[in-house]
Amino acid sequence: MYKSRKLHIYGSWIIVVAWMVLIFNLSAQPAHQSNKLSKGVTGTVVETIHKVNPSTEITVDSLNHMVRKNAHFIVYLVLGILVVMALSVSGVLGWKTIIYGLGLCVLYAISDELHQIFVPGRGAQVKDVMIDSSGALVGIGIGMGTRSLWSSRGT
Numbered sequence: 001m002y003k004s005r006k007l008h009i010y011g012s013w014i015i016v017v018a019w020m021v022l023i024f025n026l027s028a029q030p031a032h033q034s035n036k037l038s039k040g041v042t043g044t045v046v047e048t049i050h051k052v053n054p055s056t057e058i059t060v061d062s063l064n065h066m067v068r069k070n071a072h073f074i075v076y077l078v079l080g081i082l083v084v085m086a087l088s089v090s091g092v093l094g095w096k097t098i099i100y101g102l103g104l105c106v107l108y109a110i111s112d113e114l115h116q117i118f119v120p121g122r123g124a125q126v127k128d129v130m131i132d133s134s135g136a137l138v139g140i141g142i143g144m145g146t147r148s149l150w151s152s153r154g155t
Contacts (some may be wrong), residue, residue, distance in 0.1 A: 005089075012086035013129075018084055020108060023075055027112050031121025042067045072128055073135035080105055080139020081146075087149050098140055105136030 029037065042064045049058050075090040083101045092100055110130035
């Protein structure tokens with residue numbers, strides 16, 4: 001049983017680190033490459049909107065900024081959930097989960113923005129740290145709520 005728990009703890013943190021590596025790699029893309037990726041996603045969103053409502057005047061250019069900022073939020077929301085799960089299996093409970101989880105996510109968001117200073121065409125933005133932190137906080141709330149539901153069911 002002890003070995004299984006240890007593997008579960010390590011596995012949870014490996015998933016957190018893997019997600020952080022994904023974030024790092026996305027942030028390491030030069031501006032033109034990052035913009036190309038987000039415009040591709042935005043194009044798919046715009047096509048879907050036009051299928052639902054052909055008369056809409058939404059374009060890739062008008063929606064791209066919002067898609068990019070939502071991506072920040074969602075990526076850190078997932079990070080918040082993963083961190084809560086890793087902290088939980090590591091035995092960190094209650095308010096400590098929120099404080100440690102948010103602290104880790106905010107520090108990573110700050111380091112991610114600082115990293116972008118060294119990427120061609122990119123820069124650090126305090127606004128992005130705020131968006132990332134908000135996403136992480138929502139993810140932490142979802143993670144805590146999910147954990148609470150599992151605990152109340154005896155799972």
